[in-house]
Amino acid sequence: MGVRVQTDPFNAGAELKTFSSVQTNAGAVVTFTGIVRDLPDNPLAFMEIEHYPGMTEKALEKICDTAIERWKLADALVIHRYGKLTAGEDIMMVATASKHRKDAFEAAEFLMDYLKSRAPFWKKEHAKDGADWVAQRSEDEDALNRW
């Protein structure tokens, strides 16, 4: 299992290759990459991501442990960036490995749903005419109920 919280960019392709290459008991790997979206009417200058050092790592590890146990994963990886990012940059990725694809898909969705609302990150969008903290969407909180 791997959890990394960093300011540096990561290479999603290279990360996937490394993650897949060490799996000996898995027949399926699923990955998801989240990227910084531009704002439709108000071009994004940059996005600022703040986090809670210490708690972030703990929360992510706990979410990964839960996924590994529940879906009997061979492995799981979470990389999440913080600091200043611009539109189109990769913010985060998750990867899951399991014997069969269904578990890897479900576990990846679970990881995404949980880290959206339970990992201490906050996004602020800086545009030309001002900056705003991104509000949590009620769908994101509701998404946890299905697990």
Next chain:
Amino acid sequence: MINVLYFAWVRERIGLPREEIETNAQTVRELIAELSAREERYAAAFEDLESLRVAVDQELVDFDASLSGVREVAFFPPMTGG
């Protein structure tokens, strides 16, 4: 002494990222009342608890959580990771 941390707009509204507080508050809710009585900027930050989350020693808890033996309390808005 409890280390109190603020993140995102809570930090901006209060104007500092962390402070050490000497308190007799027994619960998070009591600590909030104590801080809110201090100054307007705290009262403004803690005005709507629905839009706030709290972690005690880096675990999410509710506002009635005990502060007994606690070293660190953090206040922040709902999280927006991913």
